[in-house]
Amino acid sequence: MSTPVGRQCPSVATPIAPFELIPEPVVLVPENRAPHTIAQWQGLADGLLTDQACAFHRNVEISSRYAWLYKALPSCLKWAGMAAIASHHVRLALFPLRLDTDRSGYVDIPHSLGRRRLLLADVDTIRATNNAIFNDIFWTHLAYVTADDGIRRLRSLLGGRPDYAPVLAGFEAIDRGRRVLEDVAASAPTRRWAEDLIWAGNIQLLEHEQRALVQPHFDHLSCAFARLVSLGAATSFEVRGPRGELAYFTSFYLYSLTRGMPRVLRADSWPRITRYDDRWRWITTSVVPHFRKLDADMRRIDASLGRIFDDARDYAATPCVLPPVTEQSPRRPAKDNPPQEPGT
Numbered sequence: 514m515s516t517p518v519g520r521q522c523p524s525v526a527t528p529i530a531p532f533e534l535i536p537e538p539v540v541l542v543p544e545n546r547a548p549h550t551i552a553q554w555q556g557l558a559d560g561l562l563t564d565q566a567c568a569f570h571r572n573v574e575i576s577s578r579y580a581w582l583y584k585a586l587p588s589c590l591k592w593a594g595m596a597a598i599a600s601h602h603v604r605l606a607l608f609p610l611r612l613d614t615d616r617s618g619y620v621d622i623p624h625s626l627g628r629r630r631l632l633l634a635d636v637d638t639i640r641a642t643n644n645a646i647f648n649d650i651f652w653t654h655l656a657y658v659t660a661d662d663g664i665r666r667l668r669s670l671l672g673g674r675p676d677y678a679p680v681l682a683g684f685e686a687i688d689r690g691r692r693v694l695e696d697v698a699a700s701a702p703t704r705r706w707a708e709d710l711i712w713a714g715n716i717q718l719l720e721h722e723q724r725a726l727v728q729p730h731f732d733h734l735s736c737a738f739a740r741l742v743s744l745g746a747a748t749s750f751e752v753r754g755p756r757g758e759l760a761y762f763t764s765f766y767l768y769s770l771t772r773g774m775p776r777v778l779r780a781d782s783w784p785r786i787t788r789y790d791d792r793w794r795w796i797t798t799s800v801v802p803h804f805r806k807l808d809a810d811m812r813r814i815d816a817s818l819g820r821i822f823d824d825a826r827d828y829a830a831t832p833c834v835l836p837p838v839t840e841q842s843p844r845r846p847a848k849d850n851p852p853q854e855p856g857t
Contacts, residue, residue, distance in 0.1 A: 514763045517638040533638040538585050551670055552650040553831055562647075565832030568640055575599040580818040582654045587808070588672035591715040592683075592722075594814065595653055595804050596646070596748050601821050604637045606742070616832035642730040646722055651837035653680055657688075664688040681719040686714030716801065718831050725795060731787040743786040748800070750807050751817035761807055763799045765792070771797065 548554045563570045579597035583590050611627065613621040625633045656670065667684050671677040693699050693707035712818055734742070737770035749758040754799035769791065776794065784791045805829040807814050 521764030538582065538655060538659045542655060544660055545654070546721070547659060547666075551652070551674070553657055554670070555648055558652040558655060558819065563833055564835060566609055566620050566622055566646065566835065568621055569614070570618050570828045570833045572600065572604050572607060572640075572643060573821075573824050573828045575605075575643060575651075576821050578647075578651060579800065580821050582651070582658065584818065585658050586691075587608055587811075587814075588653055588694055589687050591712060591804075591808060592718040594818070595715075595719065595801075596650075596722075596818070597818060597821055598748065598804075599823075600643055600647075601751065602748055603639060603643045605699070605745070607636060609633055609636050614835075617831070618828070619833050619835055632738045635734050638730055638733055639742075639802045642727055645730065647826070649726055650680065650718065650722060653677075653684065657684060666691075676725070679717055679725075681715040683721070686717065688714075690714065712801075712805065716797070719796065719801070720793070725787065727792075728789045732788075734787055739785055739787040743784070746786045746795075748803075750804060750848065751820050752807065752813055753816070757813065761803050761842050763795075763803050765795050768795050774816060796811050832843060 517666055542557070558578075559646075562574050565571065576597050579593045579600060583594035583597060587594070608621050609623055610622075610631075610633065613625040615621075622637060626637060653667060653671075656666055660666040664684060667681055671681040689708075690707040690709075692713035693703060695770055701709070731739075745767055747763065747767070749762040752761045765785070765786050786792050786795075807817065
């Protein structure tokens with residue numbers, strides 16, 4: 514019988530930080546060693562994260578990986594910047610999992626799922642949603658930004674996948690806008706048009722995220738948890754200071770009961786963040802405009818993302834330790850590990 518040994522669960526990559534501490538994406542994934550299938554790209558992306566059961570470490574890493582991609586091409590990868598901040602807020606919703614977390618950060622997820630009175634199954638659904646978004650969309654950004662002709666690579670990978678059609682359409686718009694911005698002869702009005710096109714492409718990615726990934730998970734949340742999530746759906750985009758927080762603050766209920774009140778009255782039902790139409794109106798008319806304002810202020814957004822990088826370094830300094838295993842008791846994978854693509 515083998516001796517049980519606790520195993521640290523570090524990331525494959527150097528802890529995410531500004532570029533002086535981690536390679537740029539094109540260095541991490543050289544074009545001559547790039548994956549050739551969606552499943553391979555997803556596997557590469559998942560290899561940048563810790564184990565599913567290291568829920569808090571993994572969440573911080575997901576947030577910082579998004580921030581890392583945004584910083585690689587901030588003029589174009591707006592979705593990644595928004596996703597970094599949104600994922601960073603998910604850590605607050607995961608807090609009840611601390612009841613079944615050891616000192617290193619390992620979460621006994623099966624035990625947590627047994628605490629039904631504490632809505633921990635709903636909390637785990639939020640965790641799984643965050644992982645599903647990363648698995649579905651992160652790799653597309655990595656594939657795009659690490660190629661000399663990123664859109665050509667995505668066309669090859671996504672062209673025969675109807676489920677990824679909105680994502681490819683979004684990147685087509687982003688790439689067209691990018692080409693205009695890279696043209697030094699482009700006029701100021703043309704450049705503004707290109708910036709709007711890039712934002713439109715990123716909103717297509719956001720719509721795919723919300724419709725294809727978030728909503729199917731949210732449909733399984735209990736009514737009680739849905740109310741709690743609706744109340745807590747607010748952000749100031751990690752901006753600090755009274756004036757800054759007020760300028761960038763947005764809340765689902767505050768929006769719904771002020772600017773969104775006419776629609777609430779017509780619908781004759783209380784707004785819920787778990788209802789797609791209610792959530793999408795808030796995102797497009799309040800969240801995206803607030804982030805677009807932040808995106809235009811490089812000093813502020815660098816400070817916001819810097820806090821995410823700081824958290825990532827702190828967690829990397831104390832790796833999550835998985836429980837001991839023996840040959841007779843192999844570890845079972847977490848329930849939301851991504852399936853492999855057939856034929857790859």
